[in-house]
Amino acid sequence: MGRAGGSLAERRCCHASAEGMSECSKRDAMEPMDGDRKASVNVVALSGSLRANSSNTALLVASQRLAPPGLVIERYHGIADLPHFNPDLASELFARDGSIRAEGWNERHPGYAAVRELNARVRAADGVLIACPEYARGVPGAFKNALDWLVGGDGFVNKPFTLFNASPRASHAQDALRVTLExxxxxxxxxxxxxxxxxxRDxxxxxxxxxxxxxxxxxRALVAFSGFIAEWRVEAGVYADNPR
Ligand SMILES: Cc1cc2nc3c(=O)[nH]c(=O)nc-3n(C[C@H](O)[C@H](O)[C@H](O)COP(=O)(O)O)c2cc1C
Structure with missing residues (x-):
């Protein structure tokens, strides 16, 4: 992987401690994992385009089919169903510790199910794969809205992610995504x-x-992402069979 010194957690994660593992990693390390998740790397894929014939979505679907053994990629389809992010709604849905409340504002806001699923899917995944277009040199509003919903909960904290891009010229959105996600x-x-x-190219x-x-x-990119997640698992001590 051509790595510089220091642990992966120190180099990659925004809130790594001096010991090389963030408080979030320590929290995840204490959570029991089931046998299926030990056997495979589970990634949730998010497309930043709502277009039916989106090249970014096609890139993710192709990635699902090209995934190496042991890597399972599943797409989240609810981005268009998410309500506009509003901190008032988020405080009704999420508890102070970032966990999602069992009951919330679902009757008044039909987007509840989409928010809840987004957070649960990202939280349960070992990594997040994103393919997102660029609109007006930025991230499309609908996708930024989804990311804002992830800020409200604890699902994305310390989560490995990578960025696929169907248009190499679209560098502004990629840079902005990286800043936001980090x-x-x-x-x-x-x-x-x-x-x-x-x-x-249709x-x-x-x-x-x-x-x-x-x-x-x-x-190759998917193999690299699998390897990154596997290394992260060991360094974060996520699994009982991979103790630090
Ligand atoms: C409203 C709008 C704004 C766009 N702005 C940019 C831009 O600033 N830079 C760029 O490279 N492409 C821009 N594009 C082109 C899209 O990034 C391009 O169509 C991309 O393929 C869309 O992704 P998709 O096929 O996944 O929907 C824009 C497209 C739209 C519809």
Missing amino acids: TMSGCFAEEAALAVPLLN LDASDIVADEAIADRIR
Whole structure:
């Protein structure tokens, strides 16, 4: 991985302590994990585009099909269903410690289920894979809204993430995403980040999988992301069979 000195947690995570593991890692380390999660790396994929024929979504679907053994990628589909983020609503939904309340404002706000699922899915995942377009040199509003909902809870804290990009020229949004996600205490797997030229090519997921050059780059990036997460698991002491 070509790493500099220091533990992964020290180098990647925003709130790592001097001991090399954040308070959040210590919290996660104490939580029991089931047998299935030990056997595989589970990643939740978020597309920043709501377009039906989105190249970023196609990139994620192709990634699901190209994932190496042991890496399971599942997509979250509820971004369009999320209500506009409002701290007043968030304080009704999330407890002070960031956990989601069992009961909240679901009757008044039908977007409750989407918020709850987003937080639960991200919290349960070992990592988050994001592919997001650039709008007006920034992150699309609908996707930033989703990230704001993750700030309200504790689901993203200390979570490994990487960024796929269907348009290499779209660097402003990627830079902004990285800043936002690291501010949210995520751990960026930079070696797994990928930008592939899909803009205006009208390729669907099957076309992407069939393109050997692009498919090979996706596979390599996914292997790198799996490796980053595996290393992170050991360093954070997440699993009982991988003690620090
Ligand atoms: C409202 C809007 C603003 C855009 N602004 C930019 C931009 O600032 N920079 C850029 O590189 N592309 C920009 N684009 C192009 C999109 O990034 C491009 O269409 C991308 O492929 C959309 O991703 P998708 O196929 O996943 O929907 C813009 C597109 C739209 C619809």
